[in-house]
Amino acid sequence: MKKSIVQGLLPSWASRIHPYVTGKPVEEVERDLGHSARKLASNENPYGPSPRTVVAIERSLGRIHLYPDSSVHELRQKLAGHQGVGINQVILGAGSSELIHLAARAFLSPVDEGLTSESAFPIYCLAISETGAAARLVTMRDMTFDLAAIRRAVTHRTKIIFIANPDNPTGTMFPTRELLAFLNDLPPRVMVVLDEAYYDYA
Numbered sequence: 001m002k003k004s005i006v007q008g009l010l011p012s013w014a015s016r017i018h019p020y021v022t023g024k025p026v027e028e029v030e031r032d033l034g035h036s037a038r039k040l041a042s043n044e045n046p047y048g049p050s051p052r053t054v055v056a057i058e059r060s061l062g063r064i065h066l067y068p069d070s071s072v073h074e075l076r077q078k079l080a081g082h083q084g085v086g087i088n089q090v091i092l093g094a095g096s097s098e099l100i101h102l103a104a105r106a107f108l109s110p111v112d113e114g115l116t117s118e119s120a121f122p123i124y125c126l127a128i129s130e131t132g133a134a135a136r137l138v139t140m141r142d143m144t145f146d147l148a149a150i151r152r153a154v155t156h157r158t159k160i161i162f163i164a165n166p167d168n169p170t171g172t173m174f175p176t177r178e179l180l181a182f183l184n185d186l187p188p189r190v191m192v193v194l195d196e197a198y199y200d201y202a
């Protein structure tokens with residue numbers, strides 16, 4: 001199919017979406033520079049995978065011809081026990097990006113609006129925009145999510161707010177007391193996605 005025909009089939013908001021640009025793979029950097037390089041851009045673990053993870057993956061290789069348990073019952077049960085929550089409160093994704101996309105897709109439609117900040121992880125804006133909802137970006141204060149300004153930006157159309165603590169890429173945090181005040185002050189129809197992807201890293 002010609003590109004123009006494909007574009008005509010897309011909903012209007014889809015053609016305004018800018019794809020997420022990932023960090024260059026180290027092989028590409030090395031090809032470009034002509035010598036070896038160490039990649040720091042994506043905050044990957046420089047020490048390699050946990051040996052226990054490698055053993056667990058190797059052990060499962062003999063079963064990859066079968067569909068896995070799509071409800072991931074065993075792992076969810078263990079995680080629920082570890083966190084002290086019910087198994088139905090645990091959702092797994094291929095990375096937290098998938099969960100961010102799922103949250104947006106589950107709750108937003110083109111009449112809604114999602115809030116985040118302009119310097120936040122770009123997937124928030126992408127996930128909101130992919131649903132046709134309006135993505136509104138609230139300016140950060142001292143490179144940190146300005147929770148008071150985000151609260152003021154909430155309208156009757158706002159359904160979801162994406163914030164990260166600690167934040168990446170700014171590397172800043174807001175204190176628990178600010179978060180609790182923010183959550184208590186929001187209308188109950190507004191859902192907050194609190195992304196703690198960098199909790200352990202910090």
Ligand SMILES: Cc1ncc(COP(=O)(O)O)c(C=O)c1O
Pocket residue numbers: 094095096097098121164167168169195197198
């Ligand atoms: C704040 C934040 N949340 C989530 C992610 C996505 O993490 P994952 O690799 O688990 O999808 C990133 C990745 O850079 C991030 O910076």
